[in-house]
Amino acid sequence: MKANVLLCILILMLFSCVNQNPTRNTTREPLPYPHTVNIDQAIEKTGTIKLSEIADSIKYLVLSKDKKVLTKRFLYLEMTDNDIFIQIGSLIHRFDNKGTFLNTIGQIGRGPEEYLNGSMFSINPSSNSIYVYRNFLKDFISYDFSGKFLKSLPFRFNHDIGSFISLSDTALFIYPVYFGIVPDDMFLCGIFNLDGEKIQTIKHPAQKIPTDFNPSKFIVGGPWANHTFFNNELIAICDLDTIHKTSKSSLYNAFIFNWGNLLRPKTYEEKYYIGGRPENAIANPRKLFETTTKAFILINDQFDYQLIEFDKRNSSSRSMVLQDPNNLGFINDLDNGSNFYPELTNRKGNIWIKATEAIDFINLHNSLSNKDFDANLKSFLSELQIDDNTVLELVYLKQ
Numbered sequence: 001m002k003a004n005v006l007l008c009i010l011i012l013m014l015f016s017c018v019n020q021n022p023t024r025n026t027t028r029e030p031l032p033y034p035h036t037v038n039i040d041q042a043i044e045k046t047g048t049i050k051l052s053e054i055a056d057s058i059k060y061l062v063l064s065k066d067k068k069v070l071t072k073r074f075l076y077l078e079m080t081d082n083d084i085f086i087q088i089g090s091l092i093h094r095f096d097n098k099g100t101f102l103n104t105i106g107q108i109g110r111g112p113e114e115y116l117n118g119s120m121f122s123i124n125p126s127s128n129s130i131y132v133y134r135n136f137l138k139d140f141i142s143y144d145f146s147g148k149f150l151k152s153l154p155f156r157f158n159h160d161i162g163s164f165i166s167l168s169d170t171a172l173f174i175y176p177v178y179f180g181i182v183p184d185d186m187f188l189c190g191i192f193n194l195d196g197e198k199i200q201t202i203k204h205p206a207q208k209i210p211t212d213f214n215p216s217k218f219i220v221g222g223p224w225a226n227h228t229f230f231n232n233e234l235i236a237i238c239d240l241d242t243i244h245k246t247s248k249s250s251l252y253n254a255f256i257f258n259w260g261n262l263l264r265p266k267t268y269e270e271k272y273y274i275g276g277r278p279e280n281a282i283a284n285p286r287k288l289f290e291t292t293t294k295a296f297i298l299i300n301d302q303f304d305y306q307l308i309e310f311d312k313r314n315s316s317s318r319s320m321v322l323q324d325p326n327n328l329g330f331i332n333d334l335d336n337g338s339n340f341y342p343e344l345t346n347r348k349g350n351i352w353i354k355a356t357e358a359i360d361f362i363n364l365h366n367s368l369s370n371k372d373f374d375a376n377l378k379s380f381l382s383e384l385q386i387d388d389n390t391v392l393e394l395v396y397l398k399q
Contacts, residue, residue, distance in 0.1 A: 030312035034253040040260030042317035051330040113149040230290040230349035358388035
């Protein structure tokens, strides 16, 4: 009898221990937003992060190999299923998905169907049209993909626009910029309809201005466009510690950074004054890149770069220290080429994009100690010339 009682107690204790320590990796589905990313914990858990863990192929192409246009040092790129659009100087150019030049979009000028230097563009994913914000004129016009002028937009806005992204036929995502004047309705970023009416904004955290405020030292306005895409939703870093995403015509918190005891700007001056960031403090996070199950950001202090990996299924995180500032990114075990860290994505977020000048691409691969490249990369390098146009590196994520 006593033996049976003892046996029952032992079984109960065993199940109790199991229930108190549930495994966190049993689910394959991501946890709901928002996710909290513990950066300090990620830094403590280091390892190797390989490109093959998230991607299954990499492709290289040269924009306008025949040099019908020169593409060096272009300003901005957007990619659809069939086309690539880039801005060279200020003129917008269209290429097919093999890099062949197709046509320009509009022309430079002050006419009603033209745009000036410093203008910006974004693809309207709903109608396959192009919106252009005209610098100095401060209005929007649109073109079709062939470059034909379509119409002027009725958008009217009280602030200067730093950059914008078209979300649909009815909404734009705006990053404002402020010059010298700090308005009461100052915001970091937000969604507006095509008439310029506010749908939703993220308030600028610098709302309670101290009495000794010095405008000449203030970092004015919102950030420049530090956005990517995943599943056709915009991913934007609008403030220092939160990643926001768009769902149709609304903004929601997607990722929140917890820095722990890591050195970060804390006071008003450290956050918002030019040169106010403490020495050795970690810089503001760069663009966030998301996959079905994970998210990645690149951070750095005065000395080191680290790639942070966050698992959306169980909130675990880890990091990889990047030793060579000229070769940052995931270990490229797909073709053994240079490391890869993206600059942009397509709207679906399943293609990650990096642009490199041909001479830099050649020199970087010549400098690698391991040149055991696969056949496709060897063939591409053998045909690439130092005076070729820009090389696009396209990484295709696993489905």
